[in-house]
Amino acid sequence: MLAVDTNVIVRYLTNDHPRQSPRARNLVDGQDVWVPTTVLLETEWVLRSVYRYTPTQVAIALRKFAGLPHVTVENAALAAQALNWAEQGMDFADALHLGAADHCEAFATFDTDFVKAAKKTSAGNVRSP
Secondary structure, X not given: OEEOOHHHHHHHHHOOOOOHHHHHHHHHHHOOEEXXXXXXXXXXXXXXXXXXXXXXXXXXXXXHHHOOOOEEEOOHHHHHHHHHHHHOOOOHHHHHHHHHOOOXXXXXXXXXXXXXXXXXXXXXXXXXX
């Protein structure tokens, strides 16, 4: 199994580079690849910030990628939950942080937007210290 970086996933999903996109497709479609959570986080940021994907577009793209036959995502359940929360208005990074802390009684943050977004979702207990 080969771990892949953000740029490989972005090239695969956007097909925006004449040389690198086909190479990314051949790599991902031709062998087993592993996606670390940190790469998933960075990929979401690139798709949203650089390519102007909406949270729903990001979720659709990442779910399709994660569902490919040769792709394994580190902590796939956490990634799926974070994508769900992101579609409901939570920042994806915050959603990943919260999901990773699901064994804790609460998540403390000074980020009032995070607290508000969590209250609008099925997320756990997020509160200000």
